[in-house]
Each structure stands twice: as C-alpha cells, then as structure tokens.
Amino acid sequence: MRKMSGLERVLTALKCKEPDRVPHFERVAKRVIEGILPGASYEDLVEYLDLDGIRFIDRTHSWSYEVVDEARRVKRDQWGGLVRYTTEDNPIPFEPAIRSEKDLDNYVLPDPDEEWRYEYLKQVVKRFKGERAIVVGVTDIFALGRENFLGDVGYFRAMVKNPDLIDRVNELLLSYQLRYIKNCIELGADVLWINGDWAMTEKPMVSRQFAQRFLTPPLQKLVEYAHSWGVPCIKHTDGNIWPIYDLILDTGVDGLHPIDPMAGMDIGEAKAKFGDRVCLCGNVSCAFSLVSGTEEEVRQETKEVIRKAGRGGGLICMSSNSIHSGVKPANYLAMVKAIREFGQYPLALD
Amino acid sequence: MVNLEDLSQAVVKGDVEAAFALTKAALEAGLPAGEILDRGLIPGLKEVGDLFEEGEYYLPELIVSGDAVAQALELLEPALRQGGEPHMGKYLIGTVQGDIHDLGKNIVIMMLKGNGWEVTDLGVDVSPEEFCAAVSEGDFQIVGLSSLLTMTMPNAARTIEALKKAGLREKVKVMVGGAPTTPEWAAQIGADAHAKDGPSAARVAAELVGKS
Structure with a gap:
C-alpha cells in the first residue's frame, strides 16, 4: 500500500476502512512536551513525532476570558460564568452563567464570528493543512449547558423540573456552535472533536430516556451540519456508555473516543459490537500504564489495543483521555513507537 | 396524623414542596426530629440509593431528591442540634x-x-x-x-x-x-x-x- 499522509490516514480510519497504518494523534501537556523536546511547542512536537493530526479545544483556543482573581486563577468565561484554571491550564467551571430563567431572558450570546477566535486555527492550517488532520474541538451542547451555562446542579434539576429551560438553553447554544463549526470548516478544519462527558465510571449521568430527550438531538444537529460540509465528527465522552452507546451512534458520529477502560469499556467488545459502524479512538490507559507503567507495559498495552480493535481499519490508537502532565514522557514515546511497530496494515498480530 | 412514609416518598420523588410541608407538619404534631429523620428521610434516601444502584435513578433524580432532603433538613436541623450530639x-x-x-x-x-x-x-x-x-x-x-x-x-x-x-x-x-x-x-x-x-x-x- 502506498504511504498515506496523516490526514488520509485519519480520514480513512474514520470511514472504518484500513489506512496504511493505524493513525495516532493526541493533545499533549506542556510538561510532557518539555520532557520529549525541551523548548518545543505542541505544533513542533506534532511534526517531530510525525503525528497524524493536531487537536485543540475551543475552551482554550477560541473562548474569551477576563481575569477576576489572578492569585486564585479565576476568570469569567465568555458565557458569563466563573472558571478556575487547573495545573493543566484547563479552565474548569465552578459558577454558572445562568441562575434563573430571567437571566436567560436577558442573555446575549457571545459573537461566534469574532475573528480572533480563529487565529490559532489559521496558524495550524497554514502549517499543517493537507498533511495532518486538523482536529478542532467543539464543546458538546450538553457539556456546555451543564458545565458553563446552568451548572451541574441547575442543569440536572431543570431536566426533571423544568425541561423547557433545557430546550431553550440547547437552542441558544446550538446557534452559537453551528456558526462556530461553519467558520472552522470554512477556514480548514478537517475533523470535529465533540468533547463533553456523558457518563460516569459506573454508568451514564442520565437515563436513556433523558439522553434521548436532551442529549442526542443537539449532538445529531452538530453532526448532521458537519456532514453537510463533508466533515467527520468524533464524539468524546469518558465513562461507561454501554447503556446508551447505540443512541450516540444513531446521531451519525464517525468516531468514538476513548472507549474508557477505567469505566470497564473493553475496546475488543466495542469492536465486536459496533466497530463496523464507528471508528474506535482509544484506549491506552492514561490513568495507569502511561502514568505509572513501564515502557514495556505501555508497548504491550498498545499492541493489545491494536490487536483487539485494529482489524479491518476503523481504529485511531490514542490514550484513554489525553497525554496529561502526569504521563511519563518516555511512556508516551513508547506508545507512539508501538503504534508504528504494530500498527502497519496488514496487521500481523495473532 | 403525619405519615412518615409519605415523607420518604416525597424524598424519592424529589418533591420539594411535599417534603417541606410534611416535615413541618410532623414537627408541629410533636414528633421528635430524630424520629422524622429515622423514619422519614433515611428510608427515603435509602430507596433513592437503591434506585441509583439498580440503574433506575441517575444524577438528575439524585439532585432533586437532594433538594427535597435539603428542604426537610432546614426545618429539622435546629431541633436536631438541640438534641446534642x-x-x-x-x-x-x-x-x-x-x-x-x-x-x-x-x-x-x-x-x-x-x-x-x-x-x-x-x-x-x-x-x-x-x-x-x-x-x-x-x-x-x-x-x-x-x-x-x-x-x-x-x-x-x-x-x-x-x-x-x-x-x-x-x-x-x-x-x-x-x-x-x-x-x-x-x-x-x-x-x-x-x-x-x-x-x-x-x-x-x-x-x-x-x-x-
């Protein structure tokens, strides 16, 4: 088979077909980059490791924030709620934007067309377009509504007591995200990464009935819109999604990440159950092996993921969440090396 | 006569208003706060926990049950504190x-x-x-x-x-x-x-x- 570009590899896997080798890309924390290529940027690392894609999220690269308390690393996000930055530089919401329906009546959405939102995307497009998949994060409507807009408690309460409020919030947030998607695609996004957790370790956050009523319709709208532009979508959710995986797949998503091993999701079982419908993206453990295992353990786990889920294509081998700051740099390198070692098609693993 | 089983069910259903009204009525009827807790709230929460374990309840149901408990506790806590430990x-x-x-x-x-x-x-x-x-x-x-x-x-x-x-x-x-x-x-x-x-x-x- 001729050698493919990273972009071709990712797009082929997302069609559940066999590329020349199992593709791989990740978000990588600064500390890990520093351990691999001191002084380098994430984009440099993508090139250095010849990753097949580059991924970033909207929260960190296209939302605006204003400082509220510098010492405590508290900022107000563009939706109006408060966030606090973790050691990973991820803004975690802790005070929602909307506390009552009255707040919503007077609410003015941020403007998705502001040019500065797309500066990083433009840089990435300039450097990587056509060679590596440009994977743009779009926060899921459920996650955005729950985490930033109404807050966990307010959102879950409204699901039971005031479902119309959720409908209003979903509609509002969809109008922003659809516009954001359009702008990203016009500027060169190749793949959308729809991030936002729907499940806990034990089970989904909400019942099937609520997932059907509130979660999947807006996701389906995002996916259908991206598809109307010919752009595939990967849905990310941690947790045990066995009870609702079919609902997620019915939205038409092209990829599913990370098939959370911490939540007991076995990627071999996923391959057997729905590996022909959706590209599996995962699931080398960034809770255990990548953090505290040996390089050989990482190599073996990566091999196992490819063995279980790589057959026939439809696998993007990735960690079980991201290469966060607790991952040993040498272990991440061992994972990338193992993907190259064992991921050449046709696979010869059994 | 207040039936504490109704209070349990108000918790299970996440019925904030009923939980408040029933707790208030129980206190007014002279029931000790500890008994209202033991025979009303705790059995209700146990059922909520069981339903969560069994996959009938999820986070939204836990939250609204929590709201009902919080309402009841607002009334009970002063009386519970008077009881010492x-x-x-x-x-x-x-x-x-x-x-x-x-x-x-x-x-x-x-x-x-x-x-x-x-x-x-x-x-x-x-x-x-x-x-x-x-x-x-x-x-x-x-x-x-x-x-x-x-x-x-x-x-x-x-x-x-x-x-x-x-x-x-x-x-x-x-x-x-x-x-x-x-x-x-x-x-x-x-x-x-x-x-x-x-x-x-x-x-x-x-x-x-x-x-x-």
Whole structure:
C-alpha cells in the first residue's frame, strides 16, 4: 500500500476502512512536551513525532476570558460564568452563567464570528493543512449547558423540573456552535472533536430516556451540519456508555473516543459490537500504564489495543483521555513507537 | 396524623414542596426530629440509593431528591442540634488539592446529611495542611477525600501522609472516593475505606463507625 499522509490516514480510519497504518494523534501537556523536546511547542512536537493530526479545544483556543482573581486563577468565561484554571491550564467551571430563567431572558450570546477566535486555527492550517488532520474541538451542547451555562446542579434539576429551560438553553447554544463549526470548516478544519462527558465510571449521568430527550438531538444537529460540509465528527465522552452507546451512534458520529477502560469499556467488545459502524479512538490507559507503567507495559498495552480493535481499519490508537502532565514522557514515546511497530496494515498480530 | 412514609416518598420523588410541608407538619404534631429523620428521610434516601444502584435513578433524580432532603433538613436541623450530639457523627469532607470538582462531593454531603451526619465541607482544592488543621481543631469521626481527576489522586495519598506526620491519623477514619478511584488504590494509600459514589458513601460511613 502506498504511504498515506496523516490526514488520509485519519480520514480513512474514520470511514472504518484500513489506512496504511493505524493513525495516532493526541493533545499533549506542556510538561510532557518539555520532557520529549525541551523548548518545543505542541505544533513542533506534532511534526517531530510525525503525528497524524493536531487537536485543540475551543475552551482554550477560541473562548474569551477576563481575569477576576489572578492569585486564585479565576476568570469569567465568555458565557458569563466563573472558571478556575487547573495545573493543566484547563479552565474548569465552578459558577454558572445562568441562575434563573430571567437571566436567560436577558442573555446575549457571545459573537461566534469574532475573528480572533480563529487565529490559532489559521496558524495550524497554514502549517499543517493537507498533511495532518486538523482536529478542532467543539464543546458538546450538553457539556456546555451543564458545565458553563446552568451548572451541574441547575442543569440536572431543570431536566426533571423544568425541561423547557433545557430546550431553550440547547437552542441558544446550538446557534452559537453551528456558526462556530461553519467558520472552522470554512477556514480548514478537517475533523470535529465533540468533547463533553456523558457518563460516569459506573454508568451514564442520565437515563436513556433523558439522553434521548436532551442529549442526542443537539449532538445529531452538530453532526448532521458537519456532514453537510463533508466533515467527520468524533464524539468524546469518558465513562461507561454501554447503556446508551447505540443512541450516540444513531446521531451519525464517525468516531468514538476513548472507549474508557477505567469505566470497564473493553475496546475488543466495542469492536465486536459496533466497530463496523464507528471508528474506535482509544484506549491506552492514561490513568495507569502511561502514568505509572513501564515502557514495556505501555508497548504491550498498545499492541493489545491494536490487536483487539485494529482489524479491518476503523481504529485511531490514542490514550484513554489525553497525554496529561502526569504521563511519563518516555511512556508516551513508547506508545507512539508501538503504534508504528504494530500498527502497519496488514496487521500481523495473532 | 403525619405519615412518615409519605415523607420518604416525597424524598424519592424529589418533591420539594411535599417534603417541606410534611416535615413541618410532623414537627408541629410533636414528633421528635430524630424520629422524622429515622423514619422519614433515611428510608427515603435509602430507596433513592437503591434506585441509583439498580440503574433506575441517575444524577438528575439524585439532585432533586437532594433538594427535597435539603428542604426537610432546614426545618429539622435546629431541633436536631438541640438534641446534642449529631445522630451519626461528625464528618469532614473536601476535594483534594489541585482538583476543583465538587458535584460528587456535594452528592456525598447530601446523602450524609440526610442520613444524620453533621458535615463540615472544606470545599475544593483543599491542601493536606488544611485537612490537618481542620482535623486537629475539630472532633470528626471521618474525613472524606474526593478526587475526580487521575492526576490529583496522589494528593489524597499526600493528605493521608500529612495526617500521619501530624500525629492525627489515628484520630479519624479516612474515606476516599471519586470517579477514577478504586478500593485497591484506597487500600494502597492507607485509607480506611473507599466509596464509589454518593449513595454508597453513606453506607460505608455508617459501617466505619459501627452504625450500619
């Protein structure tokens, strides 16, 4: 088979077909980059490791924030709620934007067309377009509504007591995200990464009935819109999604990440159950092996993921969440090396 | 005559208004607050916990049941405090340093309070030193450490170490919990117990103090 570009590899896997080798890309924390290529940027690392894609999220690269308390690393996000930055530089919401329906009546959405939102995307497009998949994060409507807009408690309460409020919030947030998607695609996004957790370790956050009523319709709208532009979508959710995986797949998503091993999701079982419908993206453990295992353990786990889920294509081998700051740099390198070692098609693993 | 079974069902259904009205009526009828807790709220919360375990209830249902309990407790707490010692004991809880998630912790608090614990919440991003200071100053039976992030789990271990170094470890039982945590990890870092979610936390806490 001729050698493919990273972009071709990712797009082929997302069609559940066999590329020349199992593709791989990740978000990588600064500390890990520093351990691999001191002084380098994430984009440099993508090139250095010849990753097949580059991924970033909207929260960190296209939302605006204003400082509220510098010492405590508290900022107000563009939706109006408060966030606090973790050691990973991820803004975690802790005070929602909307506390009552009255707040919503007077609410003015941020403007998705502001040019500065797309500066990083433009840089990435300039450097990587056509060679590596440009994977743009779009926060899921459920996650955005729950985490930033109404807050966990307010959102879950409204699901039971005031479902119309959720409908209003979903509609509002969809109008922003659809516009954001359009702008990203016009500027060169190749793949959308729809991030936002729907499940806990034990089970989904909400019942099937609520997932059907509130979660999947807006996701389906995002996916259908991206598809109307010919752009595939990967849905990310941690947790045990066995009870609702079919609902997620019915939205038409092209990829599913990370098939959370911490939540007991076995990627071999996923391959057997729905590996022909959706590209599996995962699931080398960034809770255990990548953090505290040996390089050989990482190599073996990566091999196992490819063995279980790589057959026939439809696998993007990735960690079980991201290469966060607790991952040993040498272990991440061992994972990338193992993907190259064992991921050449046709696979010869059994 | 107030039927406390109705109060239990108000909790199960997350009916805030009914929980408030029934608790108020029970107090006005002269029922002791402890009895309203024992025969009204606790059985209701137990059923909520069972329904959660069985996959009938999810987070939205837990939240609205919690709202109903909170309403009832608002009326009961002054009377419960007059009775002296808390029903089950005193529980100190916080999310470990580096982690600012609080949904899981807050559900645990709701379940503990509803089961008769007096809970002191240190909030999120709590350093080992802050846990130690609170343990030193207070009279707690249990300390609960919540960690939702894999990368902050080591800070639960550091908190236990800090309690040991400060000579406070024997003063309290330590429970850990949070999405990425496991019973094996809890044992490894020297915790006394692990709870996988809010409903199980109340059960485990009762077991730790021999009141299950």
